[in-house]
Structure formats: structure tokens, C-alpha cells
Amino acid sequence: MSHNEALIQALRQALEATPGNVALQRHLAELLMESGDFAAATQAYRRTLDLAPDDADVKRCLAEAYHRQGRSDVALVIIEELLQDAPPSAPLLELASEVRKTAGEPEFAGAHDLFSKAAADLKTSAAKPVAKPAPRVAVPVEDETGMMPSEIERPRITFADVGGMQKLKEEIRMKIIYPLSHPEIYRAYGKSLGGGILMYGPPGCGKTHLARATAGEVNATFLSTGLHDVLEMWLGKSEQNLHAIFETARAYTPCVLFFDEVDALGAKRSDMRYSAGRHVINQFLAELDGMEASNEGVLVLAATNAPWHLDSAMRRPGRFDRVIFVPPPDFDARAAILRILLAGKPADRIDYGRLARATREFSGADLRGVVDVAVENKLREAMETGVPDPLTTRDLLAVIKTMRPTTKEWFESARNYALYANQSGLYDDILDYLKGG
Numbered sequence: 082m083s084h085n086e087a088l089i090q091a092l093r094q095a096l097e098a099t100p101g102n103v104a105l106q107r108h109l110a111e112l113l114m115e116s117g118d119f120a121a122a123t124q125a126y127r128r129t130l131d132l133a134p135d136d137a138d139v140k141r142c143l144a145e146a147y148h149r150q151g152r153s154d155v156a157l158v159i160i161e162e163l164l165q166d167a168p169p170s171a172p173l174l175e176l177a178s179e180v181r182k183t184a185g186e187p188e189f190a191g192a193h194d195l196f197s198k199a200a201a202d203l204k205t206s207a208a209k210p211v212a213k214p215a216p217r218v219a220v221p222v223e224d225e226t227g228m229m230p231s232e233i234e235r236p237r238i239t240f241a242d243v244g245g246m247q248k249l250k251e252e253i254r255m256k257i258i259y260p261l262s263h264p265e266i267y268r269a270y271g272k273s274l275g276g277g278i279l280m281y282g283p284p285g286c287g288k289t290h291l292a293r294a295t296a297g298e299v300n301a302t303f304l305s306t307g308l309h310d311v312l313e314m315w316l317g318k319s320e321q322n323l324h325a326i327f328e329t330a331r332a333y334t335p336c337v338l339f340f341d342e343v344d345a346l347g348a349k350r351s352d353m354r355y356s357a358g359r360h361v362i363n364q365f366l367a368e369l370d371g372m373e374a375s376n377e378g379v380l381v382l383a384a385t386n387a388p389w390h391l392d393s394a395m396r397r398p399g400r401f402d403r404v405i406f407v408p409p410p411d412f413d414a415r416a417a418i419l420r421i422l423l424a425g426k427p428a429d430r431i432d433y434g435r436l437a438r439a440t441r442e443f444s445g446a447d448l449r450g451v452v453d454v455a456v457e458n459k460l461r462e463a464m465e466t467g468v469p470d471p472l473t474t475r476d477l478l479a480v481i482k483t484m485r486p487t488t489k490e491w492f493e494s495a496r497n498y499a500l501y502a503n504q505s506g507l508y509d510d511i512l513d514y515l516k517g518g
Contacts, residue, residue: 088112103132107139114142119149137163141173144180153180158233158302158333233304233333236297243287243294244421244445245414249405253278253295256403257380261299261335277369277381277400279343281388282407283491285446288384289341291407295382296337304330305339311346311361320364327368327379334378343383344390362392369400386491388507389498406510409444409488412437418445419477422452427471436477442486454480 092109096102110125126143133139144159160177240250256278260267280288289305296303304326311322323346330338340346346365367373369381383401385391395401410418415437423431440448455476463469496515499508 086116089116101132103129106132110142110146114146114149119146122146123150138170138172141170141176145176148176148180156180161235233302233329234293234296235300236293236303238290238294239297240294242297242421243291244417244419245410246287246291246407249280249291249407252403252405253291253382257295257337258299261301277383278403278405279388279391279396279401280382280384280405280407281386283409283444283488283495284386285444285487286407286409287445288407289339290445292337292339292382292384295380299335299337301335301337301380302333303337303339304333305341307341308345317360319361323361323364323368327376328374330379331374331376335380336378337380337382340381340383342385343395344385344387362394366394366400369395389502404507406508406514408510408514409442409486410448412441415440415443415448418448419452422449423472426452426456427469429471429473431472431477432474435474436481439478439481440486442488443484444486444488447484447486447488451477451480451484454484 089109089112092105092112096105096109099105106125106129110122110129113119113122113125123143123146126139126146129139130136130143140159140163144156144163147153147159148156156176157180160173160180163173164177243250260272280291282288293303293305295301306326310326312319313322327338330336346361369376381401384407388404396404416433419431419433419436419440440451443451455472458480459470459472459476492511492515495508495511499511499515503509503512
């Protein structure tokens with residue numbers, strides 16, 4: 082047994098007797114790093130942070146341990162927060178320089194920018210660091226397999242990249258953005274920084290895109306959750322997965338936690354024949370209420386194409402207390418979406434007004450399909466003639482004539498619920514939209 086192995090074994094035995102000893106935990110982590118056991122070192126540094134959550138140097142060491150395992154994306158999440166909230170130390174800058182060379186994911190580009198700024202500041206300023214508390218960095222949460230959630234993002238898009246939806250954007254500003262930008266005002270009225278918004282409407286109208294843009298608008302992390310992330314066949318496993326997702330969001334605050342097809346996770350309990358599905362819904366409700374842990378800074382957005390299948394308890398105040406209809410884009414929104422979709426593509430004097438008039442009831446996804454098909458047609462022509470020509474209004478109109486808006490089928494079903502199952506007035510927006518159409 083080598084000298085290091087003997088020390089590691091002795092430290093582990095000592096920690097069994099005194100598990101709350103911060104110095105011993107950190108010394109064990111350092112020895113594990115020296116021995117090359119980076120996975121064990123990661124766990125040791127995480128236990129150290131449980132005891133000393135404000136120790137920025139331990140967080141730096143944890144980031145290095147992740148990096149040594151080839152998990153530079155996780156390391157950059159920690160480094161980005163450290164660079165943003167504290168005067169950078171030389172070891173942190175050195176680690177950031179090393180990590181940024183191996184992590185090229187665009188969603189972590191902000192960490193690269195922060196590093197460059199911090200390095201420049203360090204070279205040009207000889208001032209002593211201002212005394213301030215060490216930053217509280219949200220350390221990534223792992224599941225029992227030691228894996229990070231793959232859906233964590235740092236979106237670079239904002240509301241400027243979302244065409245139309247002004248009413249919905251204002252609702253999100255009031256519920257999510259303003260509480261983060263003016264927390265003192267909201268706290269003065271006793272409002273917590275968090276909450277839920279449920280978006281419903283026909284598919285392809287930008288609900289997911291808007292949720293991602295919301296995170297980019299407030300520079301928050303974005304955690305997108307689908308059915309495959311939660312539901313499993315083993316009894317109790319789905320509830321564990323749901324709890325782990327909320328715990329991850331709480332560790333990454335501020336975090337926009339987005340649930341797609343939420344009606345499958347929160348279906349009406351009265352319609353269920355088996356208890357397993359009911360347990361998942363009860364777990365979901367408990368997580369939304371923050372019964373075991375605070376949801377402060379967790380901003381929950383959910384989308385559904387079938388709100389009539391959602392359990393009514395989901396819409397209770399404090400849960401999804403804002404239920405907003407997301408209709409197909411209107412005239413101005415369609416023009417804006419087409420401008421965004423055609424940006425950067427070769428185009429010749431596009432008449433966006435004419436295209437918007439021709440695409441009534443088209444969803445955002447339908448409009449993307451129009452552009453994609455038009456581009457493919459131009460590519461096919463270029464392959465035959467050898468001369469690439471720009472897109473024209475005529476090219477796009479030719480494609481529009483061959484397509485039927487996908488929203489029509491959804492409205493055929495929604496109309497029945499709005500007419501005959503609307504005692505609470507929840508679907509009045511659907512009726513208003515149909516009357517206006």
C-alpha cells in the first residue's frame with residue numbers, strides 16, 4: 082500500500098468518527114485528486130461543500146475535479162458563477178483558461194466572455210480585492226448514478242427572438258422577470274420569487290421556444306423536462322425522478338423549469354384506474370407547493386395541447402395559477418416570425434405583409450416548414466442550374482399554397498370543450514379567438 086493510499090484509508094476511518102470535520106473532508110478530497118481518483122474526489126468535495134457552502138476555493142476545486150473527469154460542461158457552470166460574483170483569483174483564472182479550451186458548447190459561451198473580462202481586469206488593475214462574502218454558487222445536483230441532467234442549458238435567445246405573443250410576454254414579465262429584476266418591490270408585498278404559468282394551445286405555436294427565451298431574458302438556467310425524464314415502469318421511480326428534477330432546479334436558481342406535455346404528468350386523477358399515476362400527480366403537487374424544500378427562484382413553466390385533461394388541483398393558486406392561451410400567431414407576429422426565419426438567408430425584397438396575409442392560422446412551426454421547403458426547392462434548382470438564386474416572395478407563396486395549417490385539427494377538438502365543458506370560463510379565450518376568426 083502506497084503512502085497516499087494509507088493516508089486516504091486513515092482519513093476515511095477518521096471521518097467515520099467525525100463526519101462533520103471540514104478540514105479532514107477537504108484533505109481527503111485533495112489526496113484523492115493527487116491519486117487520480119477524480120470521481121471519488123468529486124464526491125469528497127461535494128461533502129465538504131455541504132459543511133462549508135460558502136467556500137469559493139472548494140467550489141473551484143470541485144470544478145477542477147469535474148474537469149479532470151472530462152465533464153467540462155459541469156465545471157463551466159460552477160466557474161461561470163464564480164467569475165461573475167467574485168474578484169477572480171489566479172488559480173480560478175488558470176482553471177478557467179484550461180477548461181474553456183475543451184468546452185465548446187455555445188450555451189456556455191457566457192463563461193468564456195466572463196473569463197476574458199476577468200483576465201483583462203486582473204492585468205490592468207493592481208487594486209486589492211474588495212472584501213465581500215464568498216458567492217453562493219449553485220452546485221450541480223447529480224442523481225444516484227453520478228450523472229448530470231443532460232437538459233440543463235444557458236439559453237442565448239431572448240424575447241427579441243420570439244415573434245409576437247405580446248400579451249403572454251407581459252404575463253411572464255409580471256410573474257417571472259420583474260420579480261427577479263426588482264425583488265425588493267415584490268418582497269415588500271409579500272410575493273415570493275417563483276411561481277408557475279401554464280401555457281395551452283395548438284401545437285407548434287412557440288410555447289417551448291418562449292419558455293427558453295424566458296430563461297435567456299433573465300440569464301437563468303433552463304431545465305426542459307419531458308415524459309421520458311420522469312415516467313418509468315418501476316414502482317416509485319417516477320416520483321423519485323420528479324423530485325430529483327425539482328432538486329436540480331433548486332440548485333441552479335434562478336432556473337426556469339419547463340414541463341412539456343404536462344397533461345401526461347398531471348392528468349385528472351378521477352380518470353385513472355391505477356394508483357401509480359395518482360402517486361406521480363401527488364408528488365408533482367407536493368413539489369409545486371415546496372413542501373420539503375423552498376421553490377424560491379424556481380420559475381415553473383408548463384405547456385399542454387390538452388388542458389381539459391389536466392387535474393384541476395394543478396391550477397390552484399400557488400401552483401399553475403396563470404393559465405394562458407397561446408393562439409396561432411396573428412398578422413404582425415407571422416410577419417415577425419418570417420423575418421426571424423429568413424434572417425441570414427439569401428432573399429430578394431420579401432413582401433412580409435403579403436406572406437402574413439397568406440398564412441392565416443399557420444403556427445410558428447408551419448411557417449418554419451414553409452421556409453424549409455422553399456429553401457429546399459431553391460437548393461434543388463441550384464443543383465440543376467449551377468446558379469444559386471435568392472428566395473423571393475413568389476417562391477414562398479408557391480409553398481404556402483401546398484400547405485394546410487396544422488392548427489385546424491386542434492381547434493376542431495377545442496371548440497367542443499370550449500362550448501360544452503367551460504363552466505369555469507377557462508376556455509373563453511378559445512371562443513374569443515374563434516369569433517374573431
